[in-house]
Amino acid sequence: MPSFQVVDTSALLRVEVVDAMIRVLRANALHEVSYEHVATESGRPVEVVTDLFPTWDGLLLATIDQWNDQRTTPLLPIAERSGTIVFLRAIVSANVADPALMRFLTSTLNIAATPHHPLAPMLHSRWRKFHGFVLAALQRDIEVGREPHTMEPARGAEQLLATYEGLQLQSMVRPEMDLLESFDRAVTRLREGWSREYVPPVWDLETV
Numbered sequence: 521m522p523s524f525q526v527v528d529t530s531a532l533l534r535v536e537v538v539d540a541m542i543r544v545l546r547a548n549a550l551h552e553v554s555y556e557h558v559a560t561e562s563g564r565p566v567e568v569v570t571d572l573f574p575t576w577d578g579l580l581l582a583t584i585d586q587w588n589d590q591r592t593t594p595l596l597p598i599a600e601r602s603g604t605i606v607f608l609r610a611i612v613s614a615n616v617a618d619p620a621l622m623r624f625l626t627s628t629l630n631i632a633a634t635p636h637h638p639l640a641p642m643l644h645s646r647w648r649k650f651h652g653f654v655l656a657a658l659q660r661d662i663e664v665g666r667e668p669h670t671m672e673p674a675r676g677a678e679q680l681l682a683t684y685e686g687l688q689l690q691s692m693v694r695p696e697m698d699l700l701e702s703f704d705r706a707v708t709r710l711r712e713g714w715s716r717e718y719v720p721p722v723w724d725l726e727t728v
Contacts, residue, residue: 534572537562538586546620550627577639587621603666604657605707608684612703622688671714679710
């Protein structure tokens with residue numbers, strides 16, 4: 521007898537609704553978006569959307585996961601093939617071409633930084649997962665000789681992500697900025713510092 525694969529229509533519908541949310545966010549700021557906007561874009565009744573995502577936080581988290589996966593997963597092999605910096609540069613390049621995801625993620629920072637917000641721990645865990653990937657990729661870069669052994673991976677990840685995230689944040693309030701060129705310049709300087717032994721600051725911080 522032929523076998524029939526059961527299709528989870530609920531899961532497919534969730535993907536469809538999140539895709540509609542993504543389309544809405546391309547054209548609108550997060551604080552302007554509502555269930556009604558998403559329902560209209562998806563062509564579904566509001567009740568269907570709220571049944572799938574009873575809380576707004578749940579819809580936000582599903583959107584972060586689905587959109588991030590669409591943007592980042594195809595680029596992950598770059599880290600192993602060409603190194604961490606080339607991988608992050610590929611994300612920056614994709615964000616320059618399509619900045620809507622970058623805007624959306626930045627708009628969720630206020631939630632992540634709000635003490636006791638129920639969504640904050642889940643946002644923290646996703647950021648830590650990305651940080652962990654970058655850290656492991658830098659460790660691998662040192663092992664294969666792409667980055668110098670004088671770079672401590674934990675510090676390198678901290679500095680690299682500060683550059684990656686900080687420049688993208690700047691570009692959103694300075695639209696004339698050439699983000700990719702700025703990233704290239706910054707990481708070139710950063711890597712130059714990594715190639716030397718760390719020297720602790722010699723100035724007296726207590727007098728500043």
